Amino acid sequence: MPDPMIQCENLTKRFGHFTAVDHVSFSVAKGDIFGFLGPNGSGKSTVIRMLCGLLEPSDGRATIGGFDVAKETDHIKSLIGYMSQKFSLYDELTVHENLQFYGRLYGLSGAALKKRYDELIALTHLEPYLTRRASLLSGGWRQRLAMACSLVHQPQVLFLDEPTAGIDPVARRELWDLLFEFSSNGITLFVTTHYMDEAERCSHVGYIYLSKLVVCGEPDELKRLPSVNPRGTRRLDVTCEHVTTGLKAVRKLDGVQGATVFGQSMHLLVSDALPEQALRDELARVGIAQADVRPIAPSLEDVFVALTNERENGNGK
Numbered sequence: 001m002p003d004p005m006i007q008c009e010n011l012t013k014r015f016g017h018f019t020a021v022d023h024v025s026f027s028v029a030k031g032d033i034f035g036f037l038g039p040n041g042s043g044k045s046t047v048i049r050m051l052c053g054l055l056e057p058s059d060g061r062a063t064i065g066g067f068d069v070a071k072e073t074d075h076i077k078s079l080i081g082y083m084s085q086k087f088s089l090y091d092e093l094t095v096h097e098n099l100q101f102y103g104r105l106y107g108l109s110g111a112a113l114k115k116r117y118d119e120l121i122a123l124t125h126l127e128p129y130l131t132r133r134a135s136l137l138s139g140g141w142r143q144r145l146a147m148a149c150s151l152v153h154q155p156q157v158l159f160l161d162e163p164t165a166g167i168d169p170v171a172r173r174e175l176w177d178l179l180f181e182f183s184s185n186g187i188t189l190f191v192t193t194h195y196m197d198e199a200e201r202c203s204h205v206g207y208i209y210l211s212k213l214v215v216c217g218e219p220d221e222l223k224r225l226p227s228v229n230p231r232g233t234r235r236l237d238v239t240c241e242h243v244t245t246g247l248k249a250v251r252k253l254d255g256v257q258g259a260t261v262f263g264q265s266m267h268l269l270v271s272d273a274l275p276e277q278a279l280r281d282e283l284a285r286v287g288i289a290q291a292d293v294r295p296i297a298p299s300l301e302d303v304f305v306a307l308t309n310e311r312e313n314g315n316g317k
Contacts, residue, residue: 003066005030005157005188006051010060013046020046022211023060028204030156033179033189035202037304043211044192048159051190052082064157081155083146083163091135095126095145098134099152106153120148124178140171147178157188164195176201196301207304214307223298228306232272233257235298239265240283240291249286250279258305267296 004027013021021043028034038044049055051062053073067075089098103113121127124144134145143163164172179189199205206216215222240246247266251259255274260267276293283291
């Protein structure tokens with residue numbers, strides 16, 4: 001990897017006797033979309049607050065663009081933008097007024113402010129809503145406005161804390177189209193999300209659990225981990241009618257090690273010794289006459305479920 005834009009080395013944060021982040025190490029290259037995942041309370045927000053210079057690490061070190069996040073906070077502030085999960089702009093101001101306010105807050109004025117304002121409007125397509133108060137925007141357009149304001153000072157790194165939470169699928173897809181555009185322009189994106197389809201779109205993914213970084217890498221690399229693909233097993237997609245009824249039935253079969261509903265089908269982790277006909281016979285027994293059974297690769301959801309179970313069972317490092 002070339003010189004990383006974000007570098008964490010044994011980053012740690014303690015609050016009294018409680019360790020919120022425990023010796024976390026990873027790096028993010030310029031222009032990458034880094035997905036940071038983990039259950040609520042696992043330490044994601046604490047890591048972001050340290051990287052943004054809002055919390056001083058108890059141990060370890062982190063840099064952004066080569067600047068130490070604890071010692072060179074003035075440089076860090078000019079390099080980063082932050083967009084929180086909760087809309088944090090001014091509801092009583094219009095789209096135009098919010099953008100003007102944030103531009104001036106970052107020291108822009110005159111021709112420079114107008115130029116950046118026009119660029120952000122073109123980028124986020126906010127023009128039809130310039131005179132509308134922020135409180136009257138839909139969730140997706142509120143997020144676009146928040147994103148535009150976080151980009152006013154042209155940051156090199158943009159932190160997005162669950163940016164698509166609570167918005168509809170179309171707005172979510174449009175927001176990700178913007179993120180891909182930012183990435184292609186060299187902006188490094190650090191995104192927290194609970195949506196597995198969004199994690200699949202990231203160039204690299206880190207998974208933190210109970211303050212420790214469990215794994216970090218490219219999505220396809222993580223799907224090949226031995227703990228995700230236990231020896232002597234295979235994964236199957238079973239598409240049929242009455243999926244929930246079928247799920248209850250196949251879970252009772254010897255050789256079925258994991259089973260979950262996925263849309264209109266079931267995803268199973270089964271022993272290699274279990275014949276597919278046994279699955280069909282069990283489904284037929286509960287009134288499901290036809291089932292399409294085919295092998296599948298693990299998903300990122302399978303990765304995180306397997307790694308979490310491993311940790312909870314005490315088998316993780």
